Amino acid sequence: xxxxxxxxxICRAIRRAILEQALAPGDKLPEDTLGERFGVSxxxxxxxxGQLASEGLVELRRNRIALVATxxxxxxxxxxxxxxxxxxxxxRALCGRLTPEQIADLSAHVTEEEHARGGPEANSIxxxxxxxxxxxxxxxxxxxxxxxxxxxxxxxxxxxTFGRPHSPDCAVSEHRGVIEALxxxxxxxxxxxxxxxLDQVAxxxxxxxxxxxxxxxxxxxxxxxxxxxxxxxxxxxxxSASKNRKEASD
Numbered sequence: 001x002x003x004x005x006x007x008x009x010i011c012r013a014i015r016r017a018i019l020e021q022a023l024a025p026g027d028k029l030p031e032d033t034l035g036e037r038f039g040v041s042x043x044x045x046x047x048x049x050g051q052l053a054s055e056g057l058v059e060l061r062r063n064r065i066a067l068v069a070t071x072x073x074x075x076x077x078x079x080x081x082x083x084x085x086x087x088x089x090x091x092r093a094l095c096g097r098l099t100p101e102q103i104a105d106l107s108a109h110v111t112e113e114e115h116a117r118g119g120p121e122a123n124s125i126x127x128x129x130x131x132x133x134x135x136x137x138x139x140x141x142x143x144x145x146x147x148x149x150x151x152x153x154x155x156x157x158x159x160x161t162f163g164r165p166h167s168p169d170c171a172v173s174e175h176r177g178v179i180e181a182l183x184x185x186x187x188x189x190x191x192x193x194x195x196x197x198l199d200q201v202a203x204x205x206x207x208x209x210x211x212x213x214x215x216x217x218x219x220x221x222x223x224x225x226x227x228x229x230x231x232x233x234x235x236x237x238x239x240s241a242s243k244n245r246k247e248a249s250d
Contacts, residue, residue: 010048076158
């Protein structure tokens, strides 16, 4: 695994931690802590933070201090305006072109959202955002998919900044409405439903006191599981002593 792959692992983990609101706006992201958690050098951690900064998810300050970005209210509103137009493009590109398998896949995803109701709020938030990313991926348009993915994560960060009562019931019904319009090939209705859905998501945002969060090492622990390379086995004391005797005799 090369340095680029290792940096990508850190990026994915931090994006998901932000999406699930395990990391909050303003949380510090020290290079040494990230390096220790993911088993990489500070240079690789710094590269990952630079990538996240280019996506607007991390803010880099002097003396190599990195923080989870804190969007302003104006930036948050602009993001939803941009996201609304991008996702209207997504549904217009998909309308009348989805295969039965793709429609079934989207429906299964929304069913998973239904099953997540009553469970941890973070799961509902993640599934709701992944629904939009999945739609974008189905267009087969890499640039559009990348923009939607980045702004969806950025929007989640904005919602975490200003607070939000997540409403899985609303998200599920609105997502099903979009799928139904796509299935019958009604591009205008699908675009209008998507725009209205995102407007409703933004409207449901409100200010609240952020929850108390733990140490960064603990927060990132579940996101680092399975992402780190296998550690090198340390030699036993017997092996070390034998090696030292051999080196001394040489």
